[in-house]
Structures are given as structure tokens and as C-alpha cells.
Amino acid sequence: MILLRFTVRNHKSLRDEVTVDLTRTSLRTLQPRDGNWTAATYRTCGIFGGNATGKSALLDAMVYAFSAIRDSSTSWQASRTMQRAPFRLDPASREKASTYVLEFVLDGRRHEYGFEVDARGVAREWLRDVPSSRWRMRLERDRDDRVLRPSTQVTDRELVLSRALHFPQSPLHDVARRLVDEFDVVLVKDSYREARLSMIADMLASGAIDVDDLQALLRIADIGVTAVRIEEQDLPQAFRAALAQFHRSLRAADSPADAVEVEPDAEDELDSDDQLDDPVLEQVVRRLLFTHAGADEDCPPFSIQDESDGTVAWLAIAVPALETLRRGGLLVVDELDASLHPHLMDLLLGAFEDQTINEHGAQIIFSSHESYVLSPLSTTALDPEQVWFTDKNADGVTELTSLAEFHRHRDANVAKRYLTGRYGGTPRLAPSLLSALVTSET
Known part of the structure; x- marks a missing residue:
């Protein structure tokens, strides 16, 4: 998959429609004349801005769109209402539909997939492609006009493309599968990083990646780790049974009011011999252990809790980046600079x-x-079209602007102009308030 554009409207602070465009200005037709989509698009795109200006909201909208394709026909169905995050600062936006549009290329063919959701569920959904020289509609759904082509049995709160993902016989299955398989996201939250590192340990155990890959990534960052291994421990049966009961209780609490209650099978009875089929309950706990340069023979290996935030951040980012570079696809990273040295950022972006x-x-x-x-x-020379700035207006609405929209000399110091607020996206600080707080009497 090659992403061309992403458009969103009415998601968190993105009240008005904004579009991130990864196409080069040389692409003026539906498809490049030479058929080379890689040359017609950018490999990297940076979103810059101050705190709370909407950078994360924009990336969250992307994650939402791909998550809806993956989960709206399965886990999302347990919720009583449609999962969505509209702009909340005015009542009109809370009632309006939210729109998400992905323009992308699969196997050399251009596609556009979009959907609109409101509190009731999916209001519109469509998929079209360009098999030759013009658009062809492959999926059309409109709640108001009662249109659903091709005819598909779906609930109000699931996407047709999500249903197709789980039915290999569907003519839309391959598009859905490719979108889900060729997208990955790295978040800055500690809970995400812990989950990602646990996933890395599982990948090492299964052979999806090998120890040499991990050790090479750590050497690249000059962290001082000379060896990595995994430690495995079985979870006690009674503990797994308790976890199973807890997860069943959660699912029961989240089930729709009209859900049909299903009696558990005999093998699901909660006793010390409980056999778990739930994939979220791992029967083995795995953790990464690190050996550092200079450690003597009696020094025990370090666990991930002993490692610095920089080591954790680098592993959480570098492994999915390596996977994406090896197979192709799209990687979204929120706050790439968090706990990373600028030279590591440069190295990573330079590889793309x-x-x-x-x-x-x-x-x-x-x-x-x-x-x-x-x-x-920086050794990474980004074109103006690869650089985007977020800012918020007086209504709390995020605005998105490309560096290409600003007039500048080709030798201008973009970093300096950005920090001095020439492109927006910088916080409006009030140092006098901080001074008053420090000097105020209690």
C-alpha cells in the first residue's frame, strides 16, 4: 500500500475538513504517466506543532480509520453505541457525522475508500478504483438513499469493508486485508510501549524476528547492550482461570442489551483445570533480558524495567520501522522525538x-x-510538501497548513522560523503568569 492522501472532518479537535497530501506536485493526473507511484509520492511526512494543537488528533484520526476497518464488525459490536470521537466544543458538531477518506495505491492501482459515521452508526461508505483511465465504483452505501451495492448483510454500526476482512470469499477481502496488514502505529503512551515490547518478546519466541535483528538495532543506537534474550514463565492454571472469568465479566458488561446469552460449554467452567481459548490471555509470560557491555560474570541481566526510557523508546519504534521497511506499507508514529536523540530521528527518517x-x-x-x-x-532533507504545521484558532479548532503554502527563500532556516512562530504551530506562552505563581503568597 502507498498512501496518497488522508482526509478527515469532525474528529476530536479537527472540526473542519483537513487533508494530508503525500503526492508530489508532478502528479497532475489520476495516475503517473510512467506508472511509477513510488516516484510520484513522498516516503516521509512530518506533522509539527505546539502542545495541544492537534498533531495527535490528526494521527488518531488515521488510526481510527484503520481500526474501524479491522474491528467494527467484531469487537466494536459489543458496544451499545458507535465508537467515534466528534468535535465536542459545539453542539452542532457533536450531532454531525464524522468523515474519513483514504486515497491509496494497491498493486499499481489507485483506490479511494471513505466512510461517514454518526451516533447511529455508518451513514455513508464507498470504495472506488481506477482500473484503466477513469473511476469505477466498487462499493456504495448510503443510509438516507437506502443504497448498498453490492448487497451485503451488515449492522448499522459495522463497515462493509470490515465485514469483508473476515470473509475471504468477498470480492473486497483483499483490499481490506491489505489495508489492515500494511498499517502500523507507534504511540508514545507507556501502556502502548509495554504492549509493544511484550509483542517483540513473542515475535522473538515465534521466530518472526531474530535476536541478531534486535541486537543490531541496539548497536545502531549505541546504547551499550551486547546481548538480548527472552525469559519465559508459565502462568499458573488458577490465575489463568481467574483472568478468564474477569474477561467474561467485562464482555458481559459491554454486551448490547438485546444480546443473546450463550451458555458456556463444559470445558469453559471456571475451575483449576480451566482451558483458555481467549487469545488475549497468554499462557506464557515472556520478558526481554539485556546484557550490557562491561558487566562481569556475576552481574544479572537487566530487565526492561531497568532500561532507560531512551532504550525502551528506541525498541518500540525501531522494530516496527524495520518491519515496515522490509515489507512496505505505512507506519504512523506519534511524538517521534519522545526520548530519542535527534540523530536517531535523523537515522530513522533517512532510512525511509x-x-x-x-x-x-x-x-x-x-x-x-x-x-x-x-x-x-539534519541529514534528512524534507521538501516543503513533506512538512505540515498544526495550530488552533480561537474556537479550539485545529488548522493544518503545509510549509509549501508559505513564501520563503530556498535557503531560509526553516527550523529557526518555525521556533519563532513564522509558520504558526508554536505555543503562546505566558511567562508572567508563571512568575506570578512562583512569587505569590499563600
Whole structure:
């Protein structure tokens, strides 16, 4: 998958429609004349802005769109209402539908997939492609006009493409599968990082990645780790049974009011011999252990809790980046600069920009406060069309602007101009308030 554009309206602070465009200005037709989509698109895209200006909201909208394709026909059905996050600062937006549109390329063919959701569920959904020289409609759904082509049995709160993902016989299955399989996201939250590191341990155990890959990534970052291994421990049966009961209780609490209650099978009875089929309950706890340079023979290996935030951040980002570069697809990273040295950011982005490394045309979209990659010191030369700024207006609405929209000299110091507020996206500080707080008497 190659992402061309992403458009969203009415998601969190994104009240008005905004579009992130990864196409080069040379693409003026539905498809490149030479058929080379990689040359017609950018591999990297940076979203810059101050705190609470909407950088994360924009990436969250992307994650929501892909999550809806993956989960709206399965886990989302347990909720009583449609999962959505409209702009909340005015009543009109809370009632309006939210819109998400993905324009992308699969196997050299251009596609556009979009959907609209409101409190009732899916209001519109469509998929079209360009098999030759013009658009062809493959999926059309409109609640108001009662249109659903091709005819598909879906609930009000699930996407047709999500249903197709779980039915290999569907003519839309391959599109759905590719979108889900070729998208990954890295979040800055501690809970996400812990889950990602647990996933890395499972990947090592299954052979999806090997120890040499992990050790090479750590050497690249010059962290001082010389060896990595995994430790495995079985969960006691009684503890797994208790977890099973807890998860069943959660599912029962979230089930729709009209859900049909199903009696458990005999093997599901909660006793010390409980056999768990639920994939979220791992029967083995795995953890990463690290050996550091300079450690003597009696020094025990470090657990991930002993490692620095920088080590944790690098592993949580570098492993999915490596996977994306190896297979192609799209990686979204929120706050790429969190706990990472600017040179590591440069290294990572440079790998996506380098055609000799990025042979499959993988793409990365990231948010950051760090202006280093915009400065002359950076080895990653981003075109103005690859740089976007978020800012909020007086109504609390996020506005998105490309650097290409600003007039500037080609030798201008973009980082300096960004930090001085020439492009917006910088916080409006009030140092006098801080001074007053420090000096105020209680």
C-alpha cells in the first residue's frame, strides 16, 4: 500500500475538513504517466506543532480509520453505541457525522475508500478504483438513499469493508486485508510501549524476528547492550482461570442489551483445570533480558524495567520501522522525538528516504516537537510538501497548513522560523503568569 492522501472532518479537535497530501506536485493526473507511484509520492511526512494543537488528533484520526476497518464488525459490536470521537466544543458538531477518506495505491492501482459515521452508526461508505483511465465504483452505501451495492448483510454500526476482512470469499477481502496488514502505529503512551515490547518478546519466541535483528538495532543506537534474550514463565492454571472469568465479566458488561446469552460449554467452567481459548490471555509470560557491555560474570541481566526510557523508546519504534521497511506499507508514529536523540530521528527518517534501503516504498508519517529535522544540521532533507504545521484558532479548532503554502527563500532556516512562530504551530506562552505563581503568597 502507498498512501496518497488522508482526509478527515469532525474528529476530536479537527472540526473542519483537513487533508494530508503525500503526492508530489508532478502528479497532475489520476495516475503517473510512467506508472511509477513510488516516484510520484513522498516516503516521509512530518506533522509539527505546539502542545495541544492537534498533531495527535490528526494521527488518531488515521488510526481510527484503520481500526474501524479491522474491528467494527467484531469487537466494536459489543458496544451499545458507535465508537467515534466528534468535535465536542459545539453542539452542532457533536450531532454531525464524522468523515474519513483514504486515497491509496494497491498493486499499481489507485483506490479511494471513505466512510461517514454518526451516533447511529455508518451513514455513508464507498470504495472506488481506477482500473484503466477513469473511476469505477466498487462499493456504495448510503443510509438516507437506502443504497448498498453490492448487497451485503451488515449492522448499522459495522463497515462493509470490515465485514469483508473476515470473509475471504468477498470480492473486497483483499483490499481490506491489505489495508489492515500494511498499517502500523507507534504511540508514545507507556501502556502502548509495554504492549509493544511484550509483542517483540513473542515475535522473538515465534521466530518472526531474530535476536541478531534486535541486537543490531541496539548497536545502531549505541546504547551499550551486547546481548538480548527472552525469559519465559508459565502462568499458573488458577490465575489463568481467574483472568478468564474477569474477561467474561467485562464482555458481559459491554454486551448490547438485546444480546443473546450463550451458555458456556463444559470445558469453559471456571475451575483449576480451566482451558483458555481467549487469545488475549497468554499462557506464557515472556520478558526481554539485556546484557550490557562491561558487566562481569556475576552481574544479572537487566530487565526492561531497568532500561532507560531512551532504550525502551528506541525498541518500540525501531522494530516496527524495520518491519515496515522490509515489507512496505505505512507506519504512523506519534511524538517521534519522545526520548530519542535527534540523530536517531535523523537515522530513522533517512532510512525511509533512502531508496537503496527502502526498496518497497514504505512510508512514515510522524508528529514531533523537535525542529532538528527542519534545520540545516539534519541529514534528512524534507521538501516543503513533506512538512505540515498544526495550530488552533480561537474556537479550539485545529488548522493544518503545509510549509509549501508559505513564501520563503530556498535557503531560509526553516527550523529557526518555525521556533519563532513564522509558520504558526508554536505555543503562546505566558511567562508572567508563571512568575506570578512562583512569587505569590499563600
